Amino acid sequence: MAEASPRKLEALELFAPLPRHYDRVAALLSFGQDPRWRRTMVGAVRAQPGERVLDVATGTGLVARELVRRYGCQVVGLDQSYEMLASARTRLQHDDELAAHITLIEGEAERLPFADETFDHLTFTYLLRYVDDPAATMNELARVVKRGGRIASLEFAVPPNPLWNGLWRLYTRVGLPSLGRLFSREWAQTGRFLAHSIPSFYERYPVERVVELWEQAEIGDVHVRRMSLGGGLVMWGRRTADKDGGERRRPSADGGAQDT
Ligand SMILES: C[S@@+](CC[C@H](N)C(=O)[O-])C[C@H]1O[C@@H](n2cnc3c(N)ncnc32)[C@H](O)[C@@H]1O
16 A cells, blocks of 8 residues: 555544444444445446446445346455455355355555456445545546446435424434444444535535546546435446547436435
8 A cells, every 4th residue: 555644544443343233334324224225326327247346445244245236247356454345254254155255355446457448337435525536536436348238336424404404414313423422332433434524525626527537537427326315426427438538427326316
């Protein structure tokens, strides 16, 4: 790994103690919504059995598992956290079907250890807030996807409606750290971290700017779906067929407005 920036060190430290209860706590803290967001994102990939999908920031492997169950595709799950990957490995040890379809790799989204156009499709989850240069990382993610392949992501978001926005801020500032404390000191710290990290990312990169980053990375036909009153944001698009972005256009009817 190249010398780690403060942002990267923070991400590495944040996730190191979380894998043990990650799946259950993450679902609970999002009121059961984040499995639903993950399913929507995976649904946008529309992979064929046998195709190769790269799942970046795979963590404990929840997206990788969903991809295999839904499509019977081959998945490479990549993450920079040794500890999160160790938990994903344990999952594979208990499930031969998953083990036959998923390969796990320790690596960084900013420097993917793959040749251009290696994968049919790519997914990434809760990633861009943790990287120093989201534009460069988007380019790097797109680089390893075949032309025409699908790229889909999931991220937390700040609800745009003023009422929900106010409640969301209250929940993330007070509710998340307090609920987190019920599990461990580290989850309380994660709650405090998210209350700051999510709005601060969107102050620097409003959703329209994130769409631009995708388009600059030669990803076209970009869709944006806000879910759960805007607390979750699922995006998907296709790597453009040519360098001029033949398939590019502004976000479609899903764009921004849809809330499910
Ligand atoms: C909130 S977890 C998401 C895990 C999983 N994909 C899910 O759906 O729950 C975010 C993951 O991103 C990983 N991560 C953060 N920055 C990364 C980077 N630059 N390269 C690779 N992984 C990264 C973290 O280690 C962590 O496992």
